[in-house]
Amino acid sequence: MSTHPVPEDSGSPKGQLNTFPAMFMEAVRRYGDKRAFFQEKEYGIWQSYGWGESLENVRTLAAGLSTLGLKRGDKVCIVGDNRPHLYWGMLATQALGGVPVPLYQDSIEKEMAFIVDHAEARFVLVEDQEQADKMLSIKDTCPRLEWVIYKDPRGLRNYQETYLLSYAAVQEAGRELLKRTPGFFEDQVARGRSDELAVICYTSGTTGVPKGVMLCHGNFILSSHELQKYEALGNESIMAYLPMAWVGDFFLSLGLAIVGGYTVNCPESGSTVMQDLKEIGPTIFFGPPRIWENLLTTVMIRMEDASWIKRRMFHYFIGHAMRMQKKINRHQKTGLGERLLYQLGRLLVYGPLTDRLGLNRLKLAYTAGEAMGPDTFDFFRSLGINLKQIYAMTEAGIFMAVPMNGDVRSDTNGPPVPWIDLKISPSGEVLIRGPGMFTGYLKNEEATQGAFQDGYFKTGDAGFLDKDGHLVIIDRVKDVSHLQDGTMFAPKFLENKLKFSPYIKEAVAIGQARPFVTAMLNIDLEAVGSWAERRNIAFTGYTDLAQKSQVYELVLAEVNKVNASLAEEERTQGTTIRRFLILHKELDPDDEEITRTRKVRRGFIGEKYKALIEALYSDATNVSTEAKVTFEDGRTAMVKANLEIRNTAADTGAREGA
């Protein structure tokens, strides 16, 4: 493709490839049904939908939506798992000049009602009964909502609501319209402009209410083209498994896929992703750190259960690969012997292992959203997977810094991408400017104004550019804090270190204006559960298992390990964890303790677990508590528990020293 539409170019002549629907039709002309746009696993088999077939679906759906009165600028909320039909719904909406607003499918009603109402959506496209039920119950609080369209009719057969329509019925109405006006769809697409909104993504909001980030067609088309060039991508295969509401999925599964003519694979269900991954073997894989951590945990658990010969082989070769990786990280030369041994390892361990995970065809593996534990990162890179930690943000039209092949490091996000202008403010905040940026927050002029400083967008992240021009992000600006004695303390850094342990799932490090650092932990139910089973420790559930003294011993050893590595570095030796407890419940987005993208909400937790935190800074060896648990349907229940508090080796050391 030689034309590069620029977002500012709103007066471009008709028919130029300046919107997603236009680019989509171009891709259809090129690939027809010879190549699959979507593959979806259904009834245990991968069903494939060609580009031509997809167009037919989008065309009839768009026509059908217009018979229901969808006009340019109307918002359409889309809720469900990653399904071809929902992506087609996005394209159909865009074709009519409407704006898709994807929502997190596991949101509770209250959250959905806020967005549906705030976006003034007249249409909602849902996957199934579960989501339709939520929409029916919020219908009254969202007066502008007119139509609810569902894909899967199961369980909805006897619903009487007249505003509830099936996807098929809407498409049928569309077919009627297209019989009368055959060129309807193409006309609508030709009217699209690059400065029209392509999508509104609501940010999860670690602070306050969600904000609707408005992004134009031009933004995405530009950054899709640029990324395609930057990473030298061709015809790729990707896995669409991350929430559709997350901008990254929109960028990959629609943006990049349409620009590059990719095949997008939709897993059978949320719980089969890992199996489906193995069957597809995508060439691009995007996962937040927790997905990679899960993969690592699964591997480690499996190895514990493997025969001793496999286990020995695994540990020997992984150890070797990790040592080589550490050398590469430090830019040291590796010897011939080491490299030969690595090749042997590839044959015996790394190859088969990546194959089992479905990662052996990967050209590109990205992680973003949270910092990744360096050991997790090294583990995957040492297996020969081109894993990169990128720096991206919804508001930035996603990518800001991407490591270059051949120069990927565990402690940086690589250089800023060429199509963006990035600088660091005097206070250490990362600022950016560029054509891929968002155009503002929906109906929130105040926040939009506040987000910019002299034409630059304030990311809210503290970071710096190192001597090679690589971006290093330390933490959120507001989260970098200090202990009572002034020692700098970056909680997220500690938490990531803790979370590298396969037994620790979530961690909250506390220390701001305190004499020392303490932590509240969540154990990984799967990993610790399997550990307990092997030792014949009986337990009834998370709460019970978390308070077993053997589990405390296990976790104590892990915390001591983290402390040992903290003590090695001069910058971090003052922030070793002196006391900790294991929480009686898992931190859960339904309880507002973490965001849907699993970021810890410090303020909220500080308030909710005040009593526990006070106990951590007293001499108490246990503390009793009760906490509210919210179920997905909004009901609540109380969980009571008596929590043990443990001192670490670092604490004993500090007391003896004093």
Add this chain to the structure above:
Amino acid sequence: MSAASPEKLLQVDNVSLSFGGVQALSEVSFDVHRHEILAIIGPNGAGKSSMLNVINGFYHPQRGSITYKGQTRKAMRPHLAARQGIARTFQNIALFKGMTALDNIMTGRNLKMKVGFLLQALHLGPARREEIEHRLHVERLIDFLEIEAIRKTPVGRLPYGMQKRVELCRALAMEPDLLLLDEPMAGMNVEEKEDMCRFILDVNDEFGTTIILIEHDMGVVMDISNRVVVLDYGCKIAEGTPDEVRANKQVIDAYLGVG
């Protein structure tokens, strides 16, 4: 949602069953209408499971008769019941523990397989076609009950709630007209129970299957069943809609009001 013109699928007439000196059922009569969900409730040892065992022919009552699909018999026979579209799940799960969920469910299609043993063993043309057809049917059910993730997992390794779901799936694989569920929700947590309720309602809705279930959770019974039959010491003490039963004095004394 009560049936407008109740067509009788099953009729139990004056059934009495005893084991030696123990009278498990005495003179129990009730009808089961097509497409309804009928709950049988009662205290422990009231004869609920025995009643199901009589319906699917596992026990033969000493007196009374069973009329199923217009045919009156002294007693059912298990193989006859299965062939005529009666499927069931058990109080204590009866799956093949070492087999995968998928294989277990495929066994539910056994009666529907027409191709001879030899062709099946050789996996030749017709047998292969038939297997694909049955597999598709089973896959639809797997999708229906949302157990895709455990398709290839040996059932012995599955948690209890999941095993219950696999068992239900196997029963459904028979495409039954009458489904007998023996405590489908026993030992489940709130969330699993809600899932199971939704599946039972969906099955009833989607496939038009008539369902008789035994259940102890009164909330569940009152929520999902069209009618309720109450047994106590082997006798039927009440029958009617959940509301009627709830208001019945005898029932309150025997069961609901206790504790």
